[in-house]
Amino acid sequence: MNYTTLSDVVSCLSDYDPDAVPVAQAQHIIREYIAPINAVEKVAVRAALGRVLAADVISPINVPAHDNSAMDGYALRGSELAGGQTALRIVGTALAGQAYRGEVGNGECVRIMTGAVMPAGCDTVVPQEFTQQASDTSVTIPADVVKTGDNRRLKGEDLRAGHPALGKGKILRPADIGLLASLGIAEVPVQRRLRVAFFSTGDELRSIGEPLDEGCVYDSNRYTIYGMLTRLGCELIDMGVVKDDPASLEAAFRSACENADAVITSGGVSVGEADYTRQMMARLGDVAFWRIGMRPGRPMAFGRISSGARSAYLFGLPGNPVAVMVTFYFFARDALMHMMGANAEPLPLMRVKSQSAIRKKPGRTEYQRGILSRDAEGNQQVRITGSQGSGILRSMSEANCMVVLHHEQGSVSAGDPVDVLLFEGLV
Incomplete structure (x- = not known):
């Protein structure tokens, strides 16, 4: 069920508090509010x-279109094998693409290759390595090497016509x-490919190629978001860095709404930041601002913004580089896939042993960057990469997985099992 407003969704939640939203509740709200696009090509x-x-x-069609052989060998009637060791006369050959059209009588068989159509009346194939005394005209089948029906692929076994x-x-x-x-x-x-517009906000951000003034940094988030969206197969609209002033932000948001199905921003969603991003998001649509019980990535905005007759779903991600990736994968990714109409399962978690103790308080979900490896006995184990600051993008580059410490979970001792999300195929 999809709701008209975010208020409709959260009205069904007795414990909703935008300043203390558990990860699972935020995911539920997003899932209930998002609707797939309906455009086909x-x-x-x-x-x-x-x-x-x-x-x-x-x-x-039926796949395979006919009963055929799963092995190189000899096609025969299974009843021929009832008397123990059997000598049979070879009456022809069946090749893939060249069926044997003749009769196969008692005491006879057909030399057959993998994929060849089974001759009429034959229901069993004896692999050539199980035979004895094979010549161009006869072959001996030892007792009990196969059973009736062995090594035969049935018509429509893989796919049936009309199914x-x-x-x-x-x-x-x-x-x-x-x-x-x-x-x-x-x-x-x-x-249709999902169209996603994205931009970064902040006067301190510089694009690659621009000189770095004192106190400024290069905008890495846009490149990270570009990579994550590309992996999802989205059609991208890169809107660059948007300055932190009302006119620039309004123009960017309106352009994004008018040209995209979803908008992703990084930065400007924390309370007290010296910018206008939150104000503009709220002014243009139905947007919730959350403090999510998670680390990293606590501040996040989600909703729908409009410009004229067009609207788009909004994901306002934090500004810290690691927090951008974590909130994208655990909130935006599933929502975008739902918008695409994809039957996406939740991200699969593995259970492995932690090499060391990890401190954690119950009451929030933590995503720690990890390195999955094997110990001397070949058992999988994981260790965190070191400092888990949300601005340390290098740690995401070094990691090959994320250690997921759940909302209700406390500290982990060395040797305890933990849930791990593999990066391979994801990032």
């Missing part, structure tokens, strides 16, 4: 990698592209 199969299927794909081959909402991977090709399908309906 057809693309060639080779252009469909990473796209989201907009409708079920129904198999037009779903791939489901709506599936993100197409290389195996899916091959599957579509195996069905002879040239084009598939997919969701």
Whole structure:
């Protein structure tokens, strides 16, 4: 169910407090408020990698189209093997793409290759390595090497004509592209790519190539967000660095609304910051400002902003580099995938042993950068990268996983199991 306003969503929550929002509650609110876009296009199969299927794909054919051999060997009737060791006469050969069309009588078999259509009346294949005394005209099958029906692929065993081959909402991977090709399908309906506008706010930020004045820093967040959105297959609108003044911010937000499905900003969402970002977000739409019970990434804005007849979902992320990545992956990512129409499962967590003690108080969720490795016995273990300051982007580059310490969890002792989110394939 999708609600009209954020107030509708939070009215169903008895313990909602915007200044103390647990991670799970924030994720729930976002999930309830977000709605998928409804725009479909057809693309060639080779252009469909990473796209989201907009409708079920129904198999037009049986795969395989005929019963066929799973092995190189000899096709025969399974009943021929009832009497123990059996000598059979070879009456022909079946190749992949060249079926044997003749009769196979009692005491006879057909030399067959992997993928070849099973000859009429044959239901079993004996692999060639199980045979004895094979020649061009005869072969001996030892007792009890196979059972009736072995090494035969049945017609429609992989896919049956008229049945779903791939489901709506599936993100197409290389195996899916091959599957579509195996069905002879040239084009598939997919969701339109999600358009996401993003920019950084702050007078202290400089773009690459600009000189650094005293007290200024290069804007890394936009490049991080660019990489994360690219991994999701979004259509990107990079709006650069927006100065911290009302006119510039309003122009940026309105342009983003008018051209994108979602807007992601970094910086300007903390209480007391000397900028106008929060004011502009609130003025242009239905936006909640949260202090989330998490580390890093406590301040965050979420909602929907409008300009004229157009609107877009808004994710106002913190300004610290690590906090940007954490809030993106644990809040924005799932929401964007839902907007794409993707059937996205929650990010999978592994359970591994912590190499050292980790201090933590119950009552907030912590995401600590970790390095997953194996001990001398080959068992997986994880250690944190060191200082966990939210401005230390180098630690994210060094890490290969995130240690997830849940809301209710306390301190961890060395050797305790912890949940870990792998970065491979994600970041």
